[in-house]
Amino acid sequence: MSIRLLVLFLFVALPLATANAAWPERPVQIIVPFAAGGGTDVTARLLARFLDKHTGGRGVVVVNRPGAGGEIGMAAGADAAPDGTVLTILNTPNVLTIPIERAARFRLDRFVPLANLVDDPGTLSVRSDSPIGSVQALVEAMRARPGMVTYGTAGVGSAGHIAMLLLGSVAGVTAEHIPYNGSSAVATALLGGHITVATANFGEAIGFAQGGTDASGARWRILGVMAPERMASHPDIPTFAEAGFPVQTGSLRGLGAPRATPPEIVAEIMHALDAVMADPEYRAAMEAATQAIRYVKGDEYAQLLGGMDAQLRALWATTPWNR
Structure with missing residues (x-):
């Protein structure tokens, strides 16, 4: 191949090779x-x-x-x-x-x-010093004080918000919704004592539970997971179905x-x-x-x-x- 033909070939082929480059360029x-x-x-x-x-x-x-x-x-x-x-x-x-x-x-x-x-299934959690120690106790608290129990979520229509609405529908109870800008803000609010209950997906909740204590020594405690069965990595956490509330979300x-x-x-x-x-x-x-x-x-x-x-x-x- 002559030099002239080689140059012409490269001139034509280079744009084609660039167009066919694998993602991402x-x-x-x-x-x-x-x-x-x-x-x-x-x-x-x-x-x-x-x-x-x-x-x-x-x-x-x-x-x-x-x-x-x-x-x-x-x-x-x-x-x-x-x-x-x-x-x-x-x-x-x-x-x-x-x-x-x-x-x-x-x-x-x-x-x-x-x-x-x-x-990532949903969970509900409280501070470790909360008198609410189980899913059943949470439902009883919401039933005894309609609209007085507060719960934090990552926003209106978020996974946690939908989870609480589903629980409320199944259990016939209500609580006051406090939306935040993300799950980290919800965790801060719970450990700071500003809300009664925190919603979080399972992976987030485990991370928050392992994250230490607040100034008063309170920790994050998971009440239950909204999954069809207990999570293999944490079999000590019960499902909501075990408490009589078959919520899976x-x-x-x-x-x-x-x-x-x-x-x-x-x-x-x-x-x-x-x-x-x-x-x-x-x-x-x-x-x-x-x-x-x-x-x-x-x-x-x-x-x-x-x-x-x-x-x-x-x-x-x-x-x-x-x-």
Whole structure:
């Protein structure tokens, strides 16, 4: 091949090679629609670390965009350029409840649901010096003082808020809702004695329970978990069903891309996620962080979200959570 032909070949082939470069060509952001320090933040940071490992080390960073129960961050993710450089953690129920309750700046159909990553059941907790020592005792306290027991959540329509509404529906009781900007703020409020009960997903609650005491020496005490059976990692924590209140709910944490993301980029992302999920080091890190992996991909993930959306719309019809 002559020098002239070689130069011509390279001139033509270089743009083609660039166009076909594997994802990601540039650093990737993962938006967390909540403040740092909660279970969703942990999910995202572990994912970012191992996505970077399995995509050539171009850089995967977590960006916290809290506010409005997750609306600010999820709207930013939905509005991002559909080029695979911005992905968003999609939390249930927030990604579903926010568009149900108001004219939100995003909808689920503005995302490509890539895959669910974590299934984190709900819990209710009190301070260790609280006279409420069990799920039954909590329900009795709410029944004896309707609307006087206060509970903190990560926001209106959050997993904790929905969990308490479901418990109230099953047990026939009410309590006063105090929304905060993230689960870390809920933990601060509980240990500071500002609320009676804290809602948190299981992984978060375990972390808070292991986090030490406040100035008075009080600790975080988990009353029960809203799972079908006791968690293998902490079999001493009873389920709500054992107390006579069959409430099963919590938070699914998945990953979404802007709706117009090209199929070839989606395929590259899914390939990278498969590699992460098959990595024993990732699985060990998730177990150590009390992050229960539930990997559901593509259409199956979209169908899972669709079923949950129908359930939440039915709950909204009888018990609107923003009133």
